[in-house]
Amino acid sequence: xxxxxxxxxxxxxxxxxxxxxxxxxxxxxxxxxxxxxxxxxxxxxxxxxxxxxxxxxxxxxxxxxxxxxxxxxxxxxxxxxxxxxxxxxxxxxxxxxxxxxxxxxxxxxxxxxxxxxxxxxxxxxxxxxxxxxxxxxxxxxxxxxxxxxxxxxxxxxxxxxxxxxxxxxxxxxxxxxxxxxxxxxxxxxxxxxxxxxxxxxxxxxxxxxxxxxxxxxxxxxxxxxxxxxxxxxxxxxxxxxxxxxxxxxxxxxxxxxxxxxxxxxxxxxxxxxxxxxxxxxxxxxxxxxxxxxxxxxxxxxxxxxxxxxxxxxxxxxxxxxxxxxxxxxxxxxxxxxxxxxxxxxxxxxxxxxxxxxxxxxxxxxxxxxxxxxxxxxxxxxxxxxxxxxxxxxxxxxxxxxxxxxxxxxxxxxxxxxxxxxxxxxxxxxxxxxxxxxxxxxxxxxxxxxxxxxxxxxxxxxxxxxxxxxxxxxxxxx
Numbered sequence: 001x002x003x004x005x006x007x008x009x010x011x012x013x014x015x016x017x018x019x020x021x022x023x024x025x026x027x028x029x030x031x032x033x034x035x036x037x038x039x040x041x042x043x044x045x046x047x048x049x050x051x052x053x054x055x056x057x058x059x060x061x062x063x064x065x066x067x068x069x070x071x072x073x074x075x076x077x078x079x080x081x082x083x084x085x086x087x088x089x090x091x092x093x094x095x096x097x098x099x100x101x102x103x104x105x106x107x108x109x110x111x112x113x114x115x116x117x118x119x120x121x122x123x124x125x126x127x128x129x130x131x132x133x134x135x136x137x138x139x140x141x142x143x144x145x146x147x148x149x150x151x152x153x154x155x156x157x158x159x160x161x162x163x164x165x166x167x168x169x170x171x172x173x174x175x176x177x178x179x180x181x182x183x184x185x186x187x188x189x190x191x192x193x194x195x196x197x198x199x200x201x202x203x204x205x206x207x208x209x210x211x212x213x214x215x216x217x218x219x220x221x222x223x224x225x226x227x228x229x230x231x232x233x234x235x236x237x238x239x240x241x242x243x244x245x246x247x248x249x250x251x252x253x254x255x256x257x258x259x260x261x262x263x264x265x266x267x268x269x270x271x272x273x274x275x276x277x278x279x280x281x282x283x284x285x286x287x288x289x290x291x292x293x294x295x296x297x298x299x300x301x302x303x304x305x306x307x308x309x310x311x312x313x314x315x316x317x318x319x320x321x322x323x324x325x326x327x328x329x330x331x332x333x334x335x336x337x338x339x340x341x342x343x344x345x346x347x348x349x350x351x352x353x354x355x356x357x358x359x360x361x362x363x364x365x366x367x368x369x370x371x372x373x374x375x376x377x378x379x380x381x382x383x384x385x386x387x388x389x390x391x392x393x394x395x396x397x398x399x400x401x402x403x404x405x406x407x408x409x410x411x412x413x414x415x416x417x418x419x420x421x422x423x424x425x426x427x428x429x430x431x432x433x434x435x436x437x438x439x440x441x442x443x444x445x446x447x448x449x450x451x452x453x454x455x456x457x458x459x460x461x462x463x464x465x466x467x468x469x470x471x472x473x474x475x476x477x
Contacts, residue, residue, distance in 0.1 A: 056402025061165035100154035173229030
């Protein structure tokens, strides 16, 4: 009755003697060098600097990397061993997901074509190739166009999904990572290589795609690059990032619902009439400056194409078109919403006035999201998993529980074989479905409460939030 994304059984196995030691080695690969670079003495130092919300995600990145590895004297893989011995107990979709993770690679992607709550396009900046349509619920509602993320893609029949360990990358950190992974010869000292490129970001365009076998070994570099970007910011060792006007970068995003009866083609015509907008695709427009920046022409381009034009000596996040016009923001039509994004308070005021003057009562009051640069997942919580000493049990438990929180929250929106291949949220809309969901949750709790290893973090995981979230607490008896 497990779901396709339920990896709890593998989390139990990784705590066992034969897997625990090689897993700690993988954890050290992901986190040790970054801790050394900032002279952090163990997990407590790192956890005191970074916010706890990201600990589970980072642990998940290392865990998913471990699922791809062959370790020990016999060169065994934990997924292959489990499926050979116990795979008959797993549903087809669960086995497919585990096998997909086993053969997955971490890479860096650029986000576009977002359908909130449904899917998005991901363009691989490392391996190259055409953008892939990925089915995802929560991430599509949190990410913006052209944002960079590190993730693993897992094929599930005709659909492709994202694994649990997803990290958002800043523009400069993404550039540094691309440089590190595409130089002709990587040094043996990965930490030194990353430390160098983190202070000298490269460009995204005109790079030779990386060999897939190398990417399969490079997963720790993604974690290190992310930490080498995050830690200086968390410690206050970074400059204020501004735009060309000298205003601090503060992300503004407005979701304008269409008024009742307003047609999408009507909105499109009105947008075409705004002088400051330049159409990029059928549903997207760039908001461009009226004047040209001769010093920056051809020094950058649209976010999906070439150099981000980031200057560490005088940092700003503005992009320019090939003819030197500054890209001030973006407009996109998503279903019956107009989505406006821009990067400072003054520009947001100008942009909203421009849009509302052109469309008037055709748009309703927008939902607004405002975030400073240091809110973009860069205040992190991680741990020193460098362990010359054993990781404390309470820390391991917190990591596993956090990762399970993220995993099960996604599962609530995924088809579950035990529920007739509908999601738990859909199933609870009927009386029979609520009964089936209650039975499914009781099964999960029973399985977790009887771990094979004493002290297994799974045993203490609290499922009560899932009952509350689905509104069926009354059936928990």
